[in-house]
Structures are given as structure tokens and as C-alpha cells.
Amino acid sequence: MSDQNDPRVRHQDLVQQVEEHRARYYGDDAPTISxxxxxxxxxxxxxxxxAHPExxxx
Known part of the structure; x- marks a missing residue:
């Protein structure tokens, strides 16, 4: 299975993105996405x- 299809890898990527965008929106008042x-x-x-409670x- 490639990393792109691994839900653990995608989860980690999403967590990073959400945290980054949350900081930009709430902390910096400068969102970069809609x-x-x-x-x-x-x-x-x-x-x-x-789907993956762990x-x-x-």
C-alpha cells in the first residue's frame, strides 16, 4: 500500500493542515483558505x- 492510500498518513496530514489553518484563522486573523x-x-x-478510532x- 502506498503512503497516499494509508489512512494513518492521510490522518496525520489532515491534522497538520487543520491545526495550521486554525492557527491562521484564530491566532493570526489571516485565513488562507475559505x-x-x-x-x-x-x-x-x-x-x-x-473509520479508524485508533x-x-x-
């Missing part, structure tokens, strides 16, 4: 966490 794009990242992250964020 609310809809951010919501899509969050939705995908929640879907992975639902990957859930603390």
Missing part, C-alpha cells in the same frame, strides 16, 4: 477518525 475548504478538511478528518485526536 470556510468551505476548511470544513471539507475537518469533515474528511472526522470520517477517517470514525487514529482519533486526543
Amino acid at each position: 470556510d468551505a475548504q476548511y470544513d471539507a478538511l475537518e469533515r474528511e478528518l472526522r470520517e477517517i477518525e470514525a 487514529a482519533r485526536r486526543a
Whole structure:
């Protein structure tokens, strides 16, 4: 299985992206993606966490 298809790798990538965009939005008041794009990242992250409970964020 390639890393691109590994849900653990995608989860890690999404966590990093969500945290980065959250900091830009709330901390810097300078978002770089739309609310809809951010919501899509969050939705995908929640879907992975639902399918793979061991990957859930603390």
C-alpha cells in the first residue's frame, strides 16, 4: 500500500493542515483558505477518525 492510500498518513496530514489553518484563522486573523475548504478538511478528518478510532485526536 502506498503512503497516499494509508489512512494513518492521510490522518496525520489532515491534522497538520487543520491545526495550521486554525492557527491562521484564530491566532493570526489571516485565513488562507475559505470556510468551505476548511470544513471539507475537518469533515474528511472526522470520517477517517470514525473509520479508524485508533487514529482519533486526543
